[in-house]
Amino acid sequence: MNDKVLEDTLAADSIGADAALAASGDASAFERLYRTHVNRIHSLVRRMLDADEADDLTQDVFVRAWEKLSTFRGESAFGTWLHRLAVNVVLGRRKTLGVERGRFQTGEDPLEGVSAKRHTPELSMDFEEALANLPDGARQVFVLHDVEGYRHEEIGRMLGIVPGTSKSQLHHARMALRRYLDR
Amino acid sequence: MNDQWTDRLSEYVDDELANGERTALEAHLATCAACRATVEDLRKVVARARALDDSAPKANLWPGVAKRIGAGKVVDIRSRRFSFNVPQLIAASIALMLLSGGGAWLALKPPQIASDGPFTPAPSQGQLQATWTGKTDAAIADLQNVFDRNKSRLDTSTVRVVQQAFTTIDRAIAEARTALQADPSDAYLNLHLADTMRRKLELLRRVNALATAQS
Numbered sequence: 001m002n003d004k005v006l007e008d009t010l011a012a013d014s015i016g017a018d019a020a021l022a023a024s025g026d027a028s029a030f031e032r033l034y035r036t037h038v039n040r041i042h043s044l045v046r047r048m049l050d051a052d053e054a055d056d057l058t059q060d061v062f063v064r065a066w067e068k069l070s071t072f073r074g075e076s077a078f079g080t081w082l083h084r085l086a087v088n089v090v091l092g093r094r095k096t097l098g099v100e101r102g103r104f105q106t107g108e109d110p111l112e113g114v115s116a117k118r119h120t121p122e123l124s125m126d127f128e129e130a131l132a133n134l135p136d137g138a139r140q141v142f143v144l145h146d147v148e149g150y151r152h153e154e155i156g157r158m159l160g161i162v163p164g165t166s167k168s169q170l171h172h173a174r175m176a177l178r179r180y181l182d183r
Numbered sequence: 184m185n186d187q188w189t190d191r192l193s194e195y196v197d198d199e200l201a202n203g204e205r206t207a208l209e210a211h212l213a214t215c216a217a218c219r220a221t222v223e224d225l226r227k228v229v230a231r232a233r234a235l236d237d238s239a240p241k242a243n244l245w246p247g248v249a250k251r252i253g254a255g256k257v258v259d260i261r262s263r264r265f266s267f268n269v270p271q272l273i274a275a276s277i278a279l280m281l282l283s284g285g286g287a288w289l290a291l292k293p294p295q296i297a298s299d300g301p302f303t304p305a306p307s308q309g310q311l312q313a314t315w316t317g318k319t320d321a322a323i324a325d326l327q328n329v330f331d332r333n334k335s336r337l338d339t340s341t342v343r344v345v346q347q348a349f350t351t352i353d354r355a356i357a358e359a360r361t362a363l364q365a366d367p368s369d370a371y372l373n374l375h376l377a378d379t380m381r382r383k384l385e386l387l388r389r390v391n392a393l394a395t396a397q398s
Contacts, residue, residue, distance in 0.1 A: 027254035034245055042244075043237040055240055059247045066252045127231055146232035171193035178224035181231060 019078045023069040030069075034062055037079060041086050047131060047143045048090045057093055061086045087144070091158055094136070130180035134173055141166050142173035188218060196225045319380045326387035333394035345390050352386070355379045 021029035046054035144150040152163040194200050212219050334342050359376035
């Protein structure tokens, strides 16, 4: 066993241990889990929804995780379980806001909001900013598929759309974002 | 650029086209510079997405979470519905050890072993029904080999103290293994063994780091 494998094993053991302790009510263990995962969860939420909601939603994710820890059985890594829970919280928030209305119309032009700012140098955006300016539907499909690695069938089930719509939204998002690649 | 293939280029990049469509599109790409450039850009977008870095929130969100979950208050664990399997209990013991040197756990549940009796040699690994120890055994063996190679870099008194600690830990491991032979599924004994093995791992890592620093 080399040092890297040993370190990875110890890290995984530590997270699993904290998950078990947190499930028994140990808030200190849960805080360690929070510190380990907050950046990833916050980034996911920020990319899926508006940045000004990211803080509140991230807190919601961890509160929900605390409430649901008894259902974590350890079959998957804790990070995977938490990530999936975060996606569910985001999608639940999306429904609450009603932002899904009209967001998956295939005739929608996802380039409109992005390209309007691109031509003004002082407002020129980097890739993340351009991503944030995509319409909700295209942005969420792009984040779930290209950033988070979900398949179109999974995205379709999550968002209540057919895989073909997911593919179409993904293509529109990519076409918009290619103008914001670091050249 | 707006031909019949434009809207299929992402599917091509993702290798989601049927064989016939892929062949036809590749024939098109051989003659269409605009589509070739778009495919290249789309691949860069995918690579860029995968390389996005996670960033920390600007504010510390933990106080808000802590307040909502009641952190800081005494939690009655009987009010929380939970169940552990043995690996989870083992993992919990590791964390307890890291936090408190194992003392807290030992105070909660003394191991069901005879600590006053004569020292019993460790049974072979094959005798144990608890198979989870294999990976940790391998890690300990690797680190022990490193220590054996490097211990000459440490002064004699340090080596003596470390060897005494190893003797104590090895004895505890052997006792736990013996007790587990009688009841391999006993969660508390598994916890105790995991806790003790983890102590040896940590000690080996520290002393190896110290030896390396001396070189």
